[in-house]
Amino acid sequence: MQRRFVIEAVLVATYGHLLVPSRPIDYVVPYSSIAELYEMRDGADPVMDDPDDDGHVKAKINDLIAFFEDPLNRKKIEKAMQVPWRESSPLLLNEMIQFTVVHGVDNAHYGETFDPIETELLLTGIKLHIPLLSDQFEFQDRLIEAGVPVQVYDIEDFEFAVEEGISTEDLEMSNEP
Numbered sequence: 001m002q003r004r005f006v007i008e009a010v011l012v013a014t015y016g017h018l019l020v021p022s023r024p025i026d027y028v029v030p031y032s033s034i035a036e037l038y039e040m041r042d043g044a045d046p047v048m049d050d051p052d053d054d055g056h057v058k059a060k061i062n063d064l065i066a067f068f069e070d071p072l073n074r075k076k077i078e079k080a081m082q083v084p085w086r087e088s089s090p091l092l093l094n095e096m097i098q099f100t101v102v103h104g105v106d107n108a109h110y111g112e113t114f115d116p117i118e119t120e121l122l123l124t125g126i127k128l129h130i131p132l133l134s135d136q137f138e139f140q141d142r143l144i145e146a147g148v149p150v151q152v153y154d155i156e157d158f159e160f161a162v163e164e165g166i167s168t169e170d171l172e173m174s175n176e177p
Contacts, residue, residue: 002026003162004100004130005153006121008033009068010040011135013060014047015155018133023162025097026090028130030104030120031081034068037061067093068101077101085127102128113146114139125150133158 002024009029012018018027040047041061048054067073073091080088081103088101104120114122118139125132131151134140140152153161 004028004128005133005161006030006125006128006130007133008117008121009037009064010047010061011133011155013037013064014057015135015158016060018155018158019093019097021096021162022159023096025162026100027097028087028100028102028124028128030102030117030124031077032104032117032120034077034101036117037065037068041065067091068099087128110146110148113142122148122150125152131161133161 003021004026006028007018010033012027012029018025041058046054047057047061068077068091076088076091080086080101084103084105086103088099091099091101093099102120102124104124110119110122121132121134122143124130126149131153132143133153133155135155137154140154143150143152
């Protein structure tokens with residue numbers, strides 16, 4: 001059974017183990033986080049502290065940008081961008097990984113507590129009833145403090161989330177009135 005996670009695109013480029021899952025994965029990515037890849041690639045600020053790591057991650061960011069710019073993938077993304085909260089058709093990276101791009105629309109509902117990309121991540125998780133993957137402890141703490149009704153896994157717990165984590169069906173059942 002395929003697992004779905006909401007994630008920022010840059011995390012897939014940063015954490016190599018996300019590209020070798022033990023089961024099929026669908027990474028659901030808000031479009032705004034794809035746009036952020038260009039800023040990270042072209043910006044003067046390093047993505048990683050270590051220069052060698054920074055060069056490696058920027059190369060992976062370039063690979064991910066090229067994947068999203070592939071003509072077939074770009075066409076699927078453009079179609080999703082026509083309607084708010086529409087999901088793209090699956091973008092197949094390989095037999096184990098696919099991406100789904102969501103045309104998230106920032107909503108002020110959580111705007112005071114979270115930045116626009118964080119807001120789109122959590123709203124995507126809520127709307128689609130799927131958990132988030134994050135590497136930011138502060139973001140995870142704010143989610144808990146704000147009582148946001150979304151499951152979040154730390155990147156370090158990725159294998160647990162894939163193997164034993166809450167499935168989409170579990171989340172849908174827990175969100176029923």
